[in-house]
Amino acid sequence: MRYTVGQYLDQWLADRRGLRRSTRKSYGEHIEYYLKPYLGHIDLDQLSIAHLTEMFAAIEADNERISCVAGERRRLPAAARQAWRSGDKAARA
Incomplete structure (x- = not known):
């Protein structure tokens, strides 16, 4: 089986x-x-060590991608607030 x-x-x-x-x-x-x-x-x-190594590498790559996306999400609202305060209509868009 x-x-x-x-x-x-x-x-x-x-x-x-x-x-x-x-x-x-x-x-x-x-x-x-x-x-x-x-x-x-x-x-x-x-199941082999190679399978585990591949799994951990894939998880690490996903974590790096998630961290980059999260950083971008945190950066955009701050940039939008700054543009609003400065009155820069082009930057607001």
Whole structure:
């Protein structure tokens, strides 16, 4: 029977007894958001260090992209306020 990393993770979490509700929720979110999208389709017996390295590299790249977008979102309102205060109609647009 083919057993994937995703199936293993689902079973692993189901088997954890005595977890606080918040801990179970946190584990579940990490499994759903990070581990299963990158590793869930891989057969458990085929999982390698290379798969993990690729996953961490992809997560790091996503985090860098998210940080850049967040920085731009913070910069734009400040620039708009400055343009409004200066009366620069072209900059407001």
